[in-house]
Amino acid sequence: PMSNRRRHTGSRANPDPNTCLGVFGLSLYTTERDLREVFSRYGPLTGVNVVYDQRTGRSRGFAFVYFERIDDSKEAMEHANGMELDGRRIRVDYSITKRAHTPTPGIYMGRPTHSGGGGGGVSGRRRDSYYDRGYDRGYDRYEEYDYRYRRRSPSPYYSRYRSRSRSRSYSPSK
DNA sequence: GTTGAGCGTT
Numbered sequence: 001p002m003s004n005r006r007r008h009t010g011s012r013a014n015p016d017p018n019t020c021l022g023v024f025g026l027s028l029y030t031t032e033r034d035l036r037e038v039f040s041r042y043g044p045l046t047g048v049n050v051v052y053d054q055r056t057g058r059s060r061g062f063a064f065v066y067f068e069r070i071d072d073s074k075e076a077m078e079h080a081n082g083m084e085l086d087g088r089r090i091r092v093d094y095s096i097t098k099r100a101h102t103p104t105p106g107i108y109m110g111r112p113t114h115s116g117g118g119g120g121g122v123s124g125r126r127r128d129s130y131y132d133r134g135y136d137r138g139y140d141r142y143e144e145y146d147y148r149y150r151r152r153s154p155s156p157y158y159s160r161y162r163s164r165s166r167s168r169s170y171s172p173s174k
Numbered sequence: 175g176t177t178g179a180g181c182g183t184t
Binding site: 012015020022024025026028029049051052054060061062063064088091093095096097098099100 | 175176178179180181182183184
């Protein structure tokens, strides 16, 4: 019968369409601003995240771009995939994960222990498994979190930072 | 100024 047909939903090679795009192969010098400029051509964004190396603070060469609408993310995916950006050929795909792994809470994410006189412990349900199930498959859930973590709009002076010119400003004077 | 093939922390 046909029930054997593979359903590959969300496989790595073939992610489901989503409002979140992963952008890979970036130049280390491509910023969130640059990405925003490029990708907002296709529709309004709700966020852009370049992934930085924790240690060095530099870009890890990939990023996530969030669209408001899935149609726009489709457009962007098709048009921006393979595009050259800052000297690199970038790859764009629907993200398989939805958002950054929420930092380990280490605290109870559940209800506050409204201790009516209970022991000082956790009287409610603990949600220590909350990030266990979340980010890899929580297509529906992540949006709840998303808004809290959005950045505020950058300061106005951002707009004059266009790309830094290639020429070195300082030539080593002999 | 690193030459990658990569799905996530602030």
